[in-house]
Amino acid sequence: xxxxxxxxxxxxxxxxxAPSRLAAGRSRILAAAATRRRRYWRLTxxxxxxxxxxxxxxxxxxxGTATPTHLRPAATPSRPAPAATARVSLAARILTVxxxxxxxxxxxxxGNRQWIYSRFVQTQTGTPTQADENWIRxxxxxQAYYLNGQLIVLHESSGSGGPLSSYRELAALPAAPxxxxxxxxxxxxTTQSQWENWSSGSAVAELAPRTAGEAExxxxxxxxxxxxxxxxxAALAHVYQAMAEIPGVxxxxxxxxxxxxxxxxxxxxxxxxxxxxxxQTYQVIGLGEKALSRASVMVKGAPITFSGTISMAWADVxxxxxxxxx
Amino acid sequence: xxxPPRQHATDQGADDxxxxxxxxxxxxxxxxxxxxxxxxxxxxxxxxxxGRRLGDQxxxxxxxxxxxxxxxxxxxxxxxxxxxxxxxxxxxxxxxxKHRRAEVRMLRAFARTGTDPVAAGHADLVDSRVCAxxxxxxxxxxxxxxxxxxxxxxxxxxxxxxxxxxTAAALGIPVGTVRSRLHRARRKVREALGGQxxxxxxxxxxx
Numbered sequence: 039x040x041x042x043x044x045x046x047x048x049x050x051x052x053x054x055x056a057p058s059r060l061a062a063g064r065s066r067i068l069a070a071a072a073t074r075r076r077r078y079w080r081l082t083x084x085x086x087x088x089x090x091x092x093x094x095x096x097x098x099x100x101x102g103t104a105t106p107t108h109l110r111p112a113a114t115p116s117r118p119a120p121a122a123t124a125r126v127s128l129a130a131r132i133l134t135v136x137x138x139x140x141x142x143x144x145x146x147x148x149g150n151r152q153w154i155y156s157r158f159v160q161t162q163t164g165t166p167t168q169a170d171e172n173w174i175r176x177x178x179x180x181q182a183y184y185l186n187g188q189l190i191v192l193h194e195s196s197g198s199g200g201p202l203s204s205y206r207e208l209a210a211l212p213a214a215p216x217x218x219x220x221x222x223x224x225x226x227x228t229t230q231s232q233w234e235n236w237s238s239g240s241a242v243a244e245l246a247p248r249t250a251g252e253a254e255x256x257x258x259x260x261x262x263x264x265x266x267x268x269x270x271x272a273a274l275a276h277v278y279q280a281m282a283e284i285p286g287v288x289x290x291x292x293x294x295x296x297x298x299x300x301x302x303x304x305x306x307x308x309x310x311x312x313x314x315x316x317x318q319t320y321q322v323i324g325l326g327e328k329a330l331s332r333a334s335v336m337v338k339g340a341p342i343t344f345s346g347t348i349s350m351a352w353a354d355v356x357x358x359x360x361x362x363x364x
Numbered sequence: 365x366x367x368p369p370r371q372h373a374t375d376q377g378a379d380d381x382x383x384x385x386x387x388x389x390x391x392x393x394x395x396x397x398x399x400x401x402x403x404x405x406x407x408x409x410x411x412x413x414x415g416r417r418l419g420d421q422x423x424x425x426x427x428x429x430x431x432x433x434x435x436x437x438x439x440x441x442x443x444x445x446x447x448x449x450x451x452x453x454x455x456x457x458x459x460x461x462k463h464r465r466a467e468v469r470m471l472r473a474f475a476r477t478g479t480d481p482v483a484a485g486h487a488d489l490v491d492s493r494v495c496a497x498x499x500x501x502x503x504x505x506x507x508x509x510x511x512x513x514x515x516x517x518x519x520x521x522x523x524x525x526x527x528x529x530x531t532a533a534a535l536g537i538p539v540g541t542v543r544s545r546l547h548r549a550r551r552k553v554r555e556a557l558g559g560q561x562x563x564x565x566x567x568x569x570x571x
Contacts, residue, residue, distance in 0.1 A: 041553045045522040048503050049482055055411040059420065060403075063428040067403050070435055071396030 069181055069192045072172065129289045132302060133282035136320035141275035143319070147205065147268050148357050150177040154201055154267040155364055157354040161296045162347070169353070173361040176267060177202045182361035189362045201267035208265055208273040218280035222257040223250060248307075251284045255306030259313045262322045266352045278320070281306075291317070295324035296351035314351070324351035385448035389441045399435050402448060407431065410456050413524050418463050419470070419482045426463075430456040445533070453524055454534035457516050468508045475505035499557065506556030510549055517542055518549040 148154065158170045173182040178200015182191045211218050226236040226247070233253050234246040247253035258277050262269070281287055281304060290303040295314050301323055303312035314324035326349040358364065383391065385402060392399040407427055414430075415423035433455050434448075441451065460467070470481040478501055507515055513535075520531045528546075532539040 041550050041557070042522055044499065044503060044557070045507075045518060045553060048500055048507070049416045049480065052412060052416045052482065054408050055415065055420070055423070059424055060407050060411060060427065062424060063407060063431055064400060064403050066428050067400050067431055067435055068397060070432060071392075071399060 130282045137275040137278040148176040155358045159353045204264040215280040215283040222254040296349040384446040386443045450530040450533040471504045471508035514549040517545040
C-alpha cells in the first residue's frame with residue numbers, strides 16, 4: 039500500500055448518498071429546464087451545415103422601412119453601419135411614446151402566492167411551431183406544467199428567476215437613462231469575454247453581445263422579457279428611455295409576432311435580433327432573431343452555421359386561481 | 365384548450381441509456397429536460413465525493429449548485445468529450461472551493477480530536493467516530509495543510525478516480541501541473557506520516 043492508497047482509505051466508509059438526498063438537486067434541474075425551455079432562444083440544429091449561400095435565401099424576413107437588413111459574410115461579423123440621424127430620432131421618438139404610454143398604464147402586481155398562467159409560442163424556420171404552457175407562482179416558489187395530461191408541480195426553494203424577482207430587479211433600477219445603462223454594464227461586464235459568459239446564462243441573448251450598446255440592450259431586453267407577468271410602470275418607462283439612449287438602436291414598425299400579432303421591433307444590432315412591442319400598449323409581446331451566418335456553434339468539433347428566423351411570443355399571460363387553470 | 369403533450373426525460377430513459385454524455389448534453393440543448401438523465405448518471409458519485417470532503421449536508425448544496433451551473437453552461441460543452449465526468453468534477457471542485465475554510469476546519473478537528481465531523485452525520489459510521497486510527501488523523505492533518513489546488517488534484521485522483529489527463533481537464537490546468545501538484549501533495553502526506561513505510565500501517569488501519 040502506498041501513500042495514495044492510504045489517502046483512499048480516508049473516509050472511505052462514507053456511504054453513497056440516499057436517493058432522497060439527490061431529489062432536490064434533480065428537481066432544481068427540471069425546474070430550470072422547464073423555465074429554460076420556454077425562455078431560451080433555442081437554435082435547433084439544421085440537418086447538415088448551412089452554407090452562406092443558403093443563408094442568403096432567408097435574409098429578406100424583416101419587413102418595415104426603418105431598418106435595412108444587412109447581410110454579412112460568415113467569417114467576418116461586423117458592426118452594422120451607424121444608423122442615420124433620421125433613424126435614431128425615429129427610434130427615440132417611438133421609445134419616448136412607449137415610455138409615456140407604459141408609465142400611464144395600470145400598476146397591477148399579483149400577490150406573491152397568486153398563480154401566473156402563460157402560453158409561450160416559438161416559430162423557427164424549418165421546424166414545427168412549438169407551444170408550451172406553464173404555471174408559476176408569482177414568488178417563483180412553485181411551478182407547474184402538464185405532462186401526459188397530468189399536472190406536475192415543482193417546488194423551488196429560492197424562487198429566484200421567478201416573476202417576483204424579475205419585478206423586483208426592474209423596480210430596483212435607477213431612473214436616469216445613463217444610470218440604468220451603467221447598471222446594465224455592472225451586471226454584464228465590459229469585456230467581450232464577460233459578455234460571452236453572461237450570454238451563456240442569459241434567457242434571451244443566445245448570441246454574445248459584441249459592443250457595449252448590444253450588451254446594455256440585451257440585458258434590458260432580458261429584464262423586460264422575464265417580467266412578462268408584471269412590471270412596475272415607472273421602471274418600464276425608464277427602461278424604454280434608457281434604450282433610446284443606446285447608440286445605434288433602431289425601430290422597425292410593421293412586424294408580426296410568432297402568433298401573428300402586429301408589433302414594433304426594437305433592435306441594437308441593426309435588426310439581427312429584436313424585442314417586439316405592442317404598437318398600442320407598448321408592452322413586450324415577443325422576441326425575434328434572424329439567425330444569419332453570425333451564429334455558429336461547434337458541434338462534434340465542426341462549426342455549424344445557423345440560418346433562418348426564430349420568433350418567440352408570450353401568446354397568453356393571465357393571473358389564475360390555481361395551477362392548471364387557464 | 366388542452367395542454368400540449370410534453371416531451372420529458374423519463375419518457376426517453378431507455379434511449380438515454382445508450383447515449384454517451386456528450387450526446388446527452390447535445391440533446392439537452394433543445395430538450396433541456398434531457399439534462400436530468402445526466403444528473404441521474406453522475407449526481408451520486410459527485411455527491412459522495414463532496415460528502416467525503418464537506419459532509420452530507422453541504423454535499424446536497426454542492427451537487428445542486430454544480431449541476432445547475434453545468435446546466436447553464438451546457439451549450440459550451442465540448443462535444444468531443446464523450447465522458448462528462450471531468451467537466452462535472454471541475455465545476456464541483458470550484459463549488460467545493462467556496463467551502464475551503466470549512467473543509468480545512470473539519471480536517472483539523474478530525475486530526476486534533478480523532479472525531480471526524482464529516483462522519484458525524486452518518487449513524488453507521490459511529491465506530492470510526494469513536495476510534496480513528498492515528499494514521500487517519502495524521503492524514504487529515506496533512507490534507508488540511510495542503511494548498512487548495514494541491515488538495516483538489518490529490519483528491520480528484522485518489523477519491524474520484526480521475527486520471528491525470530481528466531484531472532487536468534477538470535481543473536483547466538496542464539497535465540504537467542497535475543503531476544507536480546500531485547508529487548508535492550504525496551510528499552507532504554508521506555512527511556506527515558513521519559516518513560514511515562506506509563506498508564507498516566496496514567495493521568494499524570486493520571485492513
